[in-house]
Amino acid sequence: MNQAFDPLNLLILAIAVVVILRLRSVLGKRTGNERPPFDPYAAQRRAEKPQPNGNVINMPQRDNAPDNPVLDKPAEPVWSGYAEADSNVAKGLEKIAAADSQFSTQIFVDGAKVAYEMVVTAFAQGDRQSLKNLLSRDVYEGFAKAIEEREKVGNVLESRFVGIDKTDVVGADMKGKKATITIRFLAEFISATLNKAGEVIEGDPKQVREVTDVWTFERDTGSRDPNWKLAATDETG
Template sequence: MNYSFEYIDILLLAMIAGFIFLRLRGILGRRTGYDGEPAAQFEKILKDVQPEKQAPQRENFDDVAQKEFLNGAKIAYETIITDFSDNDNKITTSKPLLSKEIYNQFDEALRERDKRGHRADITFIGVNSATIKEHKKEDNFLKVTVDFVSEVITCIKDKENKIISGDPEKIKKIYDTWVFSRDTKSNNPNWQLIETLT
């Protein structure tokens, strides 16, 4: 007898589930495979929601972005200055940070230095300040001009290790203005030095 009651319970539950299913189908309708155009009242909602996934990424250079950029710019500045002072007279570590034009300029300067038999001894003390002077977008490129104030110890020596210029005991304050650029449509997030101003 117990088994018969269990079967009755199952049948009742199945009937209730079937009733609910039929009611829902009657209220909601059935999917036929063609949804048609979205109703006019929903078009604005779709336009408001979808473009963020489809539109190209916008550059938002707010205070947070500027702070992050300057932190990276300081590291790039030190890397480039230090690389330029290496005794192998080759641009190695900082090459990805340089545009083709700047790389060629630096490489030529190092070749000239090497021909003369000179070498640069540079001790980088640190960046005192880095300030964004200007930022603008030209076509697909975002360009940022940065004023650097740094301290270095620098001197140029000849083959006989004699000092030609500079002072190995004196800290010198350096003022540089560099322009960095990044292609906003590129998947590469890295910035490159494209110009040095005096």
């Protein structure tokens, strides 16, 4: 028996016709005048295409370009906002920038703030591994010894970092390839040392304490390692 006009076949044919008509309405017909697909590199390839008069790539000329106040503005000194002109700190920062073209005082100070919080938090928690990554060998040994003595007698340091109120760059220098920068931090903490019985033997767990720390960071500018390490500490208040 001939199944050509079976109702199911007719339904499938009708659906196929509807799909084709919808596709034509969405895609349209090709006429040969369609725009080519978007190519973000087409302009670059056209600009780099060799010209008839030689293999010269025409570059924009500075004289014909419109004035750009941002580009025309001279770069600020590396010490701007952190030291006075001709001061020892300013001269030291200039030496560091001359040895390391990527150096930025602002980026350094921002990083030093983060390092400061990480170090004081790691010390309170007895986190030796974190300290080892942030401190020079000599400073690490001093911190590790203090942690060991604290643990030996069973004392616990409870410390909560509140924030840094102020940072000042008070020293900068280059000795050979070694750069050093000293920063004074004015910070606030809540800290207390407790003995085995849980009694407070130093500090106050409810009182915010203001602390002034002077920390010196160093880095070998001849090394590929971009990280600075804490090389010296001094608590002045």
